Amino acid sequence: MRIGQLAQIAGIDTQTIRFYEKQGLLPLPDRQQNGYRIYNEKHGERLAFIRRCRILDLSLTEIRELQRYQDDPHQPCTAVNAMLDEHISHVQSQIIALQTLEKHLVSLRACCNDDREIEACGVLAGISEGNMYSQ
Structure with missing residues (x-):
């Protein structure tokens, strides 16, 4: 199959397929005499694996290692379990950071109500003064 067909089956852009090839995540396809890439079932399987890994927020380096x-x-x-444990730890750190961000945003939002004019906006004042993280 050609790259457009593979992209359609996989539900991704052809540029993404080319990117994964350049990154070494997909094996280089054979070429027809006219230079067109020819992909097979193995490419589709690899691409599906990559997509599932990306859904799990695994990095390209991690995907390459898993492959x-x-x-x-x-x-x-x-080694796979150790890598996943490290990734889980990273995700947990991100969750904590996002929860902290949420608290700051909620606190900032509480500084203003809809009855104010922009010049008295507590949100903009809080951002401008830089005190949004002190609460």
Whole structure:
């Protein structure tokens, strides 16, 4: 199949496929005599794997590492579990940071009501004064 067909099946843009190729996440396809790329089922499977990894917010480096493990399946999955544990820790840190951000935004929003004019807007004043993180 051609790149457009693969993109349609996978539900992504052709540029994304080319990007993944350049990053070494997809094997380079064979080419027809006219230079068109020809993809097969293996490319579709790899692309589906990459998409699922991206949904899990795994980095391209992490995806590449997981693919190396897939290509050498007769080893313990200790390294995969360690990588996932590290990713979970990273996600937990992001959650904490987002919860802190939410508290700051809620606090900032509480500084103003809809009856004020812009010149008296508590939100804009809070951002301008930089005291939005002190509460």
